[in-house]
Amino acid sequence: MNNFAYVKAGSLAEAIKALSTKGAWLHAGGTDLLGCARNEILPVEKVVSITSLKQLKGIAAQPDGSIKIGALTSPAEIAASKAVAAKYAALAQAAAAVGTPQIREQGTIGGNVCQRPRCWYFRNSDIQCLKKGGTMCYAVTGENQYHAIFGGGPCFFVHPSDIAVALTALQAQISIAGPTGNKAVKIENFFISPKKNVAKENMLLPGEIVTDIRIPPVSGTTKSSFRKIAARGSWDSALVSVAVALEIETDGARSVRIALGGVGPYPWRVEAAEKMIVGKKLDSTVAAAAAEAAVSGAMPLRDNAYKLDMIRGAIEESLMAFI
Numbered sequence: 258m259n260n261f262a263y264v265k266a267g268s269l270a271e272a273i274k275a276l277s278t279k280g281a282w283l284h285a286g287g288t289d290l291l292g293c294a295r296n297e298i299l300p301v302e303k304v305v306s307i308t309s310l311k312q313l314k315g316i317a318a319q320p321d322g323s324i325k326i327g328a329l330t331s332p333a334e335i336a337a338s339k340a341v342a343a344k345y346a347a348l349a350q351a352a353a354a355v356g357t358p359q360i361r362e363q364g365t366i367g368g369n370v371c372q373r374p375r376c377w378y379f380r381n382s383d384i385q386c387l388k389k390g391g392t393m394c395y396a397v398t399g400e401n402q403y404h405a406i407f408g409g410g411p412c413f414f415v416h417p418s419d420i421a422v423a424l425t426a427l428q429a430q431i432s433i434a435g436p437t438g439n440k441a442v443k444i445e446n447f448f449i450s451p452k453k454n455v456a457k458e459n460m461l462l463p464g465e466i467v468t469d470i471r472i473p474p475v476s477g478t479t480k481s482s483f484r485k486i487a488a489r490g491s492w493d494s495a496l497v498s499v500a501v502a503l504e505i506e507t508d509g510a511r512s513v514r515i516a517l518g519g520v521g522p523y524p525w526r527v528e529a530a531e532k533m534i535v536g537k538k539l540d541s542t543v544a545a546a547a548a549e550a551a552v553s554g555a556m557p558l559r560d561n562a563y564k565l566d567m568i569r570g571a572i573e574e575s576l577m578a579f580i
C-alpha cells in the first residue's frame with residue numbers, strides 16, 4: 258500500500274480545499290476507500306477525513322414533510338429509524354440489507370452512494386481494465402455473470418449500492434457542497450453512464466462533497482419496498498434488487514416508480530414497467546405484465562441472462578405484496 262497524507266478536516270470549507278488537489282480522496286467510514294487504497298486500485302495520495310463534521314450526521318424531518326439525511330449517517334441508523342420506516346419503508350429495508358452489521362455501523366449513506374464498483378476486474382490490482390485507464394473491459398468476453406444487462410458499454414460494471422436503488426424509487430435529491438458553492442441534483446442526474454465517462458460513476462467534481470440526501474414527502478397512500486436477491490444471505494452484493502414506490506388508491510395505482518439494482522451502471526428505472534401499472538387496479542395480471550415489461554430492452558452478456566427471471570420474480574413479488 259502506498260503512503261498517503263492524512264487530513265482530518267475541521268470544517269466543510271477545509272475539507273473542500275483539501276480535496277481540491279489531485280490524488281485526494283474523501284474518507285467517510287472508510288469501509289470502501291481503504292480497501293481500494295490497500296489494493297492500489299485508486300491513486301490515493303491524500304485521505305481527507307470528514308468524520309468530525311457533526312453537521313453531516315443524523316436524520317431530520319423537515320417542515321415541508323420531507324426528510325433530510327446527513328451524508329455521514331450510517332445504514333444502521335437509517336435501518337433503525339422510525340421516521341424512515343414510517344414513510345420510506347424501501348429505504349429502511351435497503352439500509353438493513355447492506356453488507357454485515359459492522360459495515361452498516363461503520364459505513365455512511367454518502368459513502369454507500371459513492372462507493373466504487375465491485376467488478377472483479379476493476380478490483381483486481383493486477384488488471385488494468387478500461388475503467389482504470391486500460392484499453393478493454395474484460396467482462397465483455399470474460400467472467401461476466403455479475404455484470405450489467407442494462408446500460409452497459411463500453412464498461413459493464415454494475416452499481417453496488419443497495420441504498421441508491423431505494424433512493425431512486427423515492428425520488429431523492431443529493432445535496433452537494435464544493436469549491437463553487439452548493440447545489441442539489443436529482444439522484445437520477447447524480448449518476449453518470451460509462452458511455453459519458455468510463456472512469457467515474459457520478460457527476461462529482463474535484464473538491465465536491467455530498468452533504469445530505471433529501472427525500473420528498475409522500476402521500477398517506479404511498480407504499481414502498483426493497484427486495485434483494487444475493488448469492489448469500491449477508492455480506493453480498495445484489496445479483497438483482499428491486500425498489501418500488503407505489504401510490505395506490507382503492508380505484509387503482511396513481512403513480513409508481515420502480516428501480517432495479519445489480520443490473521446496470523446506476524439504479525435502473527424501468528419506466529416501461531411503471532406504465533403497465535399506472536391507472537390500473539393492481540392484480541396478478543398487471544404485476545406479470547409489469548414484470549415482463551421490465552426486462553424488455555435488457556441485453557444480457559454470455560453468463561448473466563439468469564438475471565431476467567430474477568427481475569421478473571422480484572417485481573411480481575414486490576407488487577403482489579402491496580395488495
Ligand SMILES: Cc1cc2nc3c(=O)[nH]c(=O)nc-3n(C[C@H](O)[C@H](O)[C@H](O)COP(=O)(O)OP(=O)(O)OC[C@H]3O[C@@H](n4cnc5c(N)ncnc54)[C@H](O)[C@@H]3O)c2cc1C
Binds near residue numbers: 287367467
Ligand atoms: C464486506 C462488504 C460487504 C458489503 N456489502 C454491501 C451490500 O450488500 N450492499 C451495499 O450497498 N454495499 C455493500 N458494501 C459497501 C458498503 O456499504 C460501503 O463500503 C459503505 O457504505 C461506504 O461507506 P463509507 O462511509 O465507509 O465510505 P468510504 O469508504 O469512506 O468512501 C467510499 C467512496 O465514496 C466517497 N465518499 C464517501 N463519502 C462521500 C461524500 N459524503 N461525498 C462524496 N464522496 C464520498 C469516498 O471518497 C470513496 O471513494 C459492502 C462493503 C464491504 C466491505
